[in-house]
Amino acid sequence: MTTQAVARGDDRRVRPAVTVVIADNDEAILELVLLDLQLEGYNVLATATSGEAAAELCAQLHPDALVVDQRMPPGPSGLETIERVRAEGTAGVCILYTNYRSAQLQIATKRLGATFVEKGPLQTLRAALQRRFPASETPPRA
Amino acid sequence: MNRRRDLAAAGVAIIVIVSIGALVIAAVLDAQHAGRRRLGQLQVAQIQQLARSMDTRVNQAYDGFQGLVSGHYHATLRDPADAARLHQLQALNPKATTGYLIVDRNGTIVNGTLLRDPNLIGTKLSRPGLEQVLQGKPAFLDVASGATTALPTIALGYPLKTKAGVPYGAFLAEVEVSPTAQFNQEVAPLAGKQHAEFAFIDRAGNVIASNQANSIGHPLNQPVGKSGYGLFRTHGEVAVVEPVASAGWRAVFFQPRKNFEGSLTSPLRSALVYIALLTILVAGLAAGLLLRRLSRAREEQRRLNQISVEREEFISIVSHELRTPVSGLLGFLQTTLDHWDDLEGPERRRAVSRAWANASRLYSLSRDVLDSSSLETGHLTYHREVIDLGEVVSTTATAARELAPERTIVLDGPDEPVWIDGDPDRLQQVLNNLLDNAVKSSPPDGPIEIRLSSEGSAARLSVHDSGPGLSPDDLDRAFDKFVRGRGRRTVGTGLGLFISRQIVEAHGGTITGDNAPGGGAVFTVEFPMAPAPARPVGS
Numbered sequence: 001m002t003t004q005a006v007a008r009g010d011d012r013r014v015r016p017a018v019t020v021v022i023a024d025n026d027e028a029i030l031e032l033v034l035l036d037l038q039l040e041g042y043n044v045l046a047t048a049t050s051g052e053a054a055a056e057l058c059a060q061l062h063p064d065a066l067v068v069d070q071r072m073p074p075g076p077s078g079l080e081t082i083e084r085v086r087a088e089g090t091a092g093v094c095i096l097y098t099n100y101r102s103a104q105l106q107i108a109t110k111r112l113g114a115t116f117v118e119k120g121p122l123q124t125l126r127a128a129l130q131r132r133f134p135a136s137e138t139p140p141r142a
Numbered sequence: 143m144n145r146r147r148d149l150a151a152a153g154v155a156i157i158v159i160v161s162i163g164a165l166v167i168a169a170v171l172d173a174q175h176a177g178r179r180r181l182g183q184l185q186v187a188q189i190q191q192l193a194r195s196m197d198t199r200v201n202q203a204y205d206g207f208q209g210l211v212s213g214h215y216h217a218t219l220r221d222p223a224d225a226a227r228l229h230q231l232q233a234l235n236p237k238a239t240t241g242y243l244i245v246d247r248n249g250t251i252v253n254g255t256l257l258r259d260p261n262l263i264g265t266k267l268s269r270p271g272l273e274q275v276l277q278g279k280p281a282f283l284d285v286a287s288g289a290t291t292a293l294p295t296i297a298l299g300y301p302l303k304t305k306a307g308v309p310y311g312a313f314l315a316e317v318e319v320s321p322t323a324q325f326n327q328e329v330a331p332l333a334g335k336q337h338a339e340f341a342f343i344d345r346a347g348n349v350i351a352s353n354q355a356n357s358i359g360h361p362l363n364q365p366v367g368k369s370g371y372g373l374f375r376t377h378g379e380v381a382v383v384e385p386v387a388s389a390g391w392r393a394v395f396f397q398p399r400k401n402f403e404g405s406l407t408s409p410l411r412s413a414l415v416y417i418a419l420l421t422i423l424v425a426g427l428a429a430g431l432l433l434r435r436l437s438r439a440r441e442e443q444r445r446l447n448q449i450s451v452e453r454e455e456f457i458s459i460v461s462h463e464l465r466t467p468v469s470g471l472l473g474f475l476q477t478t479l480d481h482w483d484d485l486e487g488p489e490r491r492r493a494v495s496r497a498w499a500n501a502s503r504l505y506s507l508s509r510d511v512l513d514s515s516s517l518e519t520g521h522l523t524y525h526r527e528v529i530d531l532g533e534v535v536s537t538t539a540t541a542a543r544e545l546a547p548e549r550t551i552v553l554d555g556p557d558e559p560v561w562i563d564g565d566p567d568r569l570q571q572v573l574n575n576l577l578d579n580a581v582k583s584s585p586p587d588g589p590i591e592i593r594l595s596s597e598g599s600a601a602r603l604s605v606h607d608s609g610p611g612l613s614p615d616d617l618d619r620a621f622d623k624f625v626r627g628r629g630r631r632t633v634g635t636g637l638g639l640f641i642s643r644q645i646v647e648a649h650g651g652t653i654t655g656d657n658a659p660g661g662g663a664v665f666t667v668e669f670p671m672a673p674a675p676a677r678p679v680g681s
Contacts, residue, residue: 026466026470028467028470028496028499028500028503029466029469029470029473031496032469032470032473032474032477032496033473035474035477035489035493036473036476036477036480036481039477039480039481039484039485071462099462099465099466099469100462119465119466119469120465120468120469120472121472121473121476122472122473122476122477122480123476
């Protein structure tokens with residue numbers, strides 16, 4: 001399990017109004033999403049490499065959004081993590097960010113009131129977050 | 143469920159074969175029954191023939207006595223003329239042991255020859271059947287003590303009649319009943335070498351003649367119905383009884399069943415035993431073979447299903463694992479492009495470096511997939527030469543450090559070259575796989591140690607990680623296809639160690655995985671050493 005509190009030194013790109021926790025067992029993808037969301041102006045509070053750590057971070061930090069990968073063996077899956085976070089009410093928006101193109105997984109995600117986003121072009125993830133947090137609600141970028 | 147179906151199929155096979163066996167046995171039993179019936183018919187025919195022959199002889203005897211007796215005897219007490227005639231008749235057969243008698247209408251002996259007691263004349267003769275003769279019908283009288291011999295006798299009785307046909311007495315010719323009697327000499331040879339009894343018995347059941355000497359003159363000791371003729375089967379014996387009507391006798395035949403039917407039933411019984419044994423054997427073999435074939439078919443089906451599952455898993459894993467570096471590659475490039483101006487120099491460099499790392503990972507994955515396919519078809523090629531394994535290891539370690547500068551990768555190798563005959567690219571691929579696994583398994587700050595040494599005629603290369611070590615399942619299956627080790631925590635196609643083993647074995651080497659005494663896992667590769675080239679590389 002890896003967790004880390006994240007804070008970019010450059011204040012120009014920080015939009016603290018929307019807070020995010022990211023979880024992915026692939027460190028390269030974790031770094032990519034962290035970098036891109038920070039550049040997009042989101043306040044990434046922490047990252048985790050397991051579902052369990054992600055749920056604990058949500059319980060501590062109560063982020064506006066949780067972006068979580070589906071497959072993170074051997075711990076709970078992304079869907080199980082979302083279920084727990086939803087039950088505990090510790091995160092606002094939950095996004096399942098995965099490489100799996102399963103209709104069943106999409107339906108299950110929707111039933112939990114979460115958003116299914118397929119890994120690939122970053123616009124998809126950005127668009128999913130922007131729909132839930134329109135630009136008017138976020139502080140303008142410096 | 144499948145096992146139950148196999149057993150049911152084997153059971154049906156057994157039933158079919160046993161049914162066929164039962165049908166064959168039934169056919170043999172039917173043939174045996176028909177044979178026994180035919181045998182009985184033949185025996186009945188033989189005894190009938192014997193009885194008919196005797197009947198003819200008796201009738202001939204009656205006819206012969208008619209001419210001999212009619213009108214010649216007075217049947218009065220001690221009649222000299224009758225006595226003279228009887229003695230003349232007796233003189234015709236000087237060796238005879240029995241004689242003749244004349245009785246009057248009351249049955250009193252009035253004359254006789256070879257009388258055992260002269261005082262018998264004037265006494266009443268008491269023999270069963272005499273009444274019938276005195277009433278005018280010729281007959282053979284049943285076995286009784288004779289008047290002319292102490293031996294048991296039968297007697298041919300012929301009535302003496304007036305011209306008007308009125309009986310006034312009888313002429314009796316006694317015949318000895320004994321094994322040596324002439325009549326018995328004709329019966330005795332009938333059995334031949336058979337273990338059987340041929341006999342004639344009188345009305346009372348006394349044996350007149352038989353090939354069994356000890357039964358002659360005595361009541362027959364066999365349970366033969368007094369009425370009824372033909373073939374009888376008791377538990378242990380076969381009996382045939384036929385009438386000699388003219389004498390009131392019966393011709394009988396006895397034989398133990400095993401002797402009577404033995405020649406027929408013994409081979410058939412043996413055949414039945416063989417058929418039954420053969421049926422059981424064939425049924426057992428057929429069931430065994432069927433079960434084996436069904437079991438093999440099920441095993442093959444399971445294997446095919448396993449292959450199918452593995453292929454599906456392979457496609458699923460490969461597609462997922464390929465998409466991961468593609469996402470990373472695209473993502474880092476996209477975020478770099480989208481935020482080019484926001485990123486500072488080192489950040490830009492790092493993002494592009496991450497994109498390159500993902501592109502490298504994509505290349506490695508696609509090579510693993512292609513290599514795996516080539517290994518399956520036997521088309522993986524090697525370009526071997528004598529190389530310094532130390533140089534290959536050093537180059538690979540340097541590249542790994544550049545790829546993951548935050549990791550501590552330590553190389554401990556000899557100063558002198560370690561010569562082996564190998565394909566440098568493929569050997570680098572093996573070490574890359576081992577290093578990649580070690581990096582994935584170790585914590586971010588955990589060191590990875592590469593050791594190279596030459597021990598005797600073998601070059602030994604080992605990679606130690608600082609991860610949690612190998613579970614028993616990992617130890618068993620680490621080199622199998624699609625196995626992603628360390629409890630499936632790591633990412634990858636599960637092909638790296640599989641391909642590595644194939645490459646190492648193609649070089650005549652071995653690869654093993656184990657837990658290091660101080661913790662972590664250690665993968666060790668050994669290659670046979672090669673002699674140093676005449677002009678060392680790089681000289």
